[in-house]
Amino acid sequence: MLKDLFRKQKKYATIPSEQAKKEIPEGIVKKCPQCGNIDFAKELEKNLKVCKNCDYHYPLSAPERIQMVVDEERFFEFDSNLSSADPLSFPNYTKKLEADREKTKLSEAVVTGEGTIGGYPAVIGVMDSRFRMASMGSVVGEKIARAAHQAATKKYPFILFSASGGARMQEGALSLMQMAKTSAALEKMHRESVLFVSVLTHPTTGGVSASFASLGDINLAEPKAQIGFAGRRVIEQTVRQKLPEDFQTAEFLLKHGQLDQVVHRSKMRETLIQILDLHSGGRVDRADQ
Known part of the structure; x- marks a missing residue:
């Protein structure tokens, strides 16, 4: 009896039951x-x-980003009825689009509209990486081009949050054409002297980084965001050199002059308000005045 009391007990690891897992x-x-x-x-x-x-x-969804940046209940969406077709009859593309619409409750990978930030009116676009990795198809390009046209017409600054894997392969050349279309729409804004602020978030790559995302009058980015065109391995194989560890990060691009500022998320709204205030030209056009 006494020997049993002092005998070393074996220890066993316990694995949570399926029921216990479901309780969390x-x-x-x-x-x-x-x-x-x-x-x-x-x-x-x-x-x-x-x-x-x-x-x-x-990563943030488009609704989350809008909620963080735009004044409460001051966002009015554009073109929410636009949705992608399947021009190339790409296998399972239609089913994948339907699944993403159900999952995200969005019609496409970008949400555009107008609203106020700190009382200043602006046209706003936000890409949502939950939808086909926010790849740029025909509808994404069309919505951004239309938003730029609205900004040029109303003389409102255009603020666009990018997050994308690049062109949408399921739409082939039609996707690549969006690079030219969106760039041309931004050129019209430039001719009208309308401010374009591009905010690059993680990740912004491929055809999106090579077109509208890099064309801002002011280019901002979130910390450590991956920004670039081709992948690291492809570039290293092409140039036959080892790239720096921080290559294609927001901090690297800031250091080399491609960005104007890296802005922490907690400071983003405040920074945008300062930019809008500085570029208001002294006009009293705030929505709350």
Whole structure:
């Protein structure tokens, strides 16, 4: 009896049962993909979806971005009825579009409209990487071109948040044509002396980075955002050189003159208000005056 009391007990690892796993609601915590820190989802939302441990900026949906930047209930959407067709009869493309519409509740990978930021009117566009990785198809290009036209007509600054994997392969050459179309629309804004602020977020690559995303009168970016055209491996194989570790990051581009400022998410709205104020030309055109 006494010998049994002092006998070393074996330790066993316990594996949570499937029932125990189900008791923790899905999405209640988030694990940072950069540092592995675990945060409660609600706490992360309060911190604008920025990791408190390493400052990693989680991707935002278009509605989340609009809510953070635009004055409350002061956003009016453009062209919400536009949606992509399947011009090349690409296998399963239509089904994938339908699945993304159901998942995101959006008609396409960009939301455009007009609203006020700090009382200043602006045309606003936000790309949403949940929808086909915000690849630029015909409708994405059309919506951005129409938004630029509205900005030129109304003389409102155009603020566009980019996040994209590039051109949409399922639409072939029609997708590539959007690079020229959006650039031409921005050129019209330039002729009308209308401000274009481009905000590049993680990631902004391919044909989007090579066209409208890099054409801002002011180019901003979020910290550590990946910005570039081709991938690192392709470039290294082409130039036969090892690239710097921070290559194609927002900080690298700022250092080499392609960006005007890297702005933390917590400072983005304040920074945009300052830019709009500086470019208002002394006009009293704020929506709240």
